Amino acid sequence: MFEHFKTFRALADSHQVIFFYTGTFSQPVISAMAESLKSRLTAQGLAGVKQRRVYSTFIEMAQNIVHYSADAITPGDANDQEQRNGQILIAHEGENLTIVCGNRMNSADTERLSRKLEVLRSMSHDEIKTLYKHTLRAENEDGSKGAGLGFLTVARDACEPIDYRFVSLADTPSSVMFYLKAII
Amino acid sequence: MHTLRLAATSMTPEVDFDFAHHRLSLKGESYPENAQAFYQPLIEALGNYCASLHHTEVTVDVALAYFNSASTKALFSLFGVLNQAGARGNHIVMNWRHDPEDDTILEFGQELADDFVALEVRCMELA
Numbered sequence: 001m002f003e004h005f006k007t008f009r010a011l012a013d014s015h016q017v018i019f020f021y022t023g024t025f026s027q028p029v030i031s032a033m034a035e036s037l038k039s040r041l042t043a044q045g046l047a048g049v050k051q052r053r054v055y056s057t058f059i060e061m062a063q064n065i066v067h068y069s070a071d072a073i074t075p076g077d078a079n080d081q082e083q084r085n086g087q088i089l090i091a092h093e094g095e096n097l098t099i100v101c102g103n104r105m106n107s108a109d110t111e112r113l114s115r116k117l118e119v120l121r122s123m124s125h126d127e128i129k130t131l132y133k134h135t136l137r138a139e140n141e142d143g144s145k146g147a148g149l150g151f152l153t154v155a156r157d158a159c160e161p162i163d164y165r166f167v168s169l170a171d172t173p174s175s176v177m178f179y180l181k182a183i184i
Numbered sequence: 185m186h187t188l189r190l191a192a193t194s195m196t197p198e199v200d201f202d203f204a205h206h207r208l209s210l211k212g213e214s215y216p217e218n219a220q221a222f223y224q225p226l227i228e229a230l231g232n233y234c235a236s237l238h239h240t241e242v243t244v245d246v247a248l249a250y251f252n253s254a255s256t257k258a259l260f261s262l263f264g265v266l267n268q269a270g271a272r273g274n275h276i277v278m279n280w281r282h283d284p285e286d287d288t289i290l291e292f293g294q295e296l297a298d299d300f301v302a303l304e305v306r307c308m309e310l311a
Contacts, residue, residue, distance in 0.1 A: 027217040031194045034215075048285035052250065056288075059215050059252055066217065080218050133295065136260055149253035157288075 016092035018044070024073060025065040026083040034059055037090070046097075053157040053184045054090070054097055060150050061101035061180065062088060069103035070175055093183065096159065100181045107176050110166050117180075120151060121161045128155050158182040188229050196222055197248060203233045209245040214259075215252035223258035227265060234269035242266075242274060247281040247310060248289070256292070263296055263303065270302030277304045284309045 012020060019037060023029075037058055041051045065086035073083040086103035105113070120128065132152045155162050160183045167177040192198035197212035208230075216222040244266060251259060263278070270276040280293035290307060297305035 027195065030215075035194065048283075049287060052283075052286055052288070055250060056252070059250075063215070063217070063252065063254075080221065082217065136257060137299075149257060153253040153256075 017089060018092065018097075019088070019090040021089075022087040023085065024083050025062055025069070025086050026081070027066065030059065030062045030066065033062065033088075050097075050184060054099065057099050057154050057157050057182050057184055058088065058090070060154050061099060061182075062086075064150055064180075065101060065103045068105065070106050071104040097184045098181060099184065100179055102177055102179045104169070104175045105178045107168075107174055110176060110178070113178070114164070114166070117151065117162065117164050120155045121163075123155075125156075128152065132156055154180070154182050158184060188226070199226060201226070201229065201233070206240055206242040207245070208242065209247075211245070211247045213250045214248055214255040215250070216255070219252070219254035219258045223255070223262060227258075227262050230262060230265050234265055234274075237269055237272075237274045240274045242269070242276045244276065244278040245281070246278060249283065249310075260296075263300055267300035267302045270300070270304075275304070276302070277306065280305055280307045281310045282307065 018040060019033075021033060034055065038051070038055060041047075041054060046054070065088070066082050066084055069084035069086045071085035073085070074081065084103070086101060088099070088101045090097055090099050092098075123131065132149065135148050135152060138148070151162070163181040165177075165179045167179065169175055169177060187203060188199060188201035190196070190199040192212040195213065195215050195217075197210045197214050200207075200209040200211075202208065214222075248259075266276050266278070278296070280296065282289040282293060293305060293307040296303065297307070
């Protein structure tokens, strides 16, 4: 057991992981993690606009898990005090920080989501900003709990196009793992 | 008219709508789980207050260090209500305070100024 833990720590250190959480995401958990992340970033000398971008991306991704992970503990139609499972990881990558989040989602929804993300991936930073401004003024889209601005906010704060993967799960073909990555 | 006060939490801002003195303030961070549920009562109270105004001077202080995407949308609706009051002949001054290093929050303040022409938006650095 202790050996496994040591290996796990060594692997995390070798990838310069500064933050990793797997488990239940709920609003109180996010709030506590956000607080801890903020002090961690400040202690590492990351301040100003870059710190705010990491903080913002972290919260958007974590709230996305609370709202959309298919691995829900609370009923799927709840819209308050939700709890859903997922993961989030932050690691140094050269000069930048990489944030990756993961959660289960229904295989049936992957096509719609990848269309949405491919649009963002194909856009320049200026185009993303323009779309953000447009979406802010538009009516809410159906099924969105975040005003349709969540992925746009992540894409706006990232310094490279956001990236994503769907990884199939052997135990449940009706679900896949969805990973989203942003470099800040 | 009554005062609407809510203490800040780690995820919601301090709200101090002193309607009697025409001073409104929002301060802190905003990333509630359900932004609509948090802001809708504020928007309604503000709407009722604004309906009662006649050529009134109103000061709105906004010092938000961080707000998530859903709060951004809700804030836009909230400021829209103030803008309508401005368009009806009231003088609404909004002091938009931002971290000097935070271009995103400054840009949002500038956009408010562009969109809501009946508001006098003053972008200033957080003291």
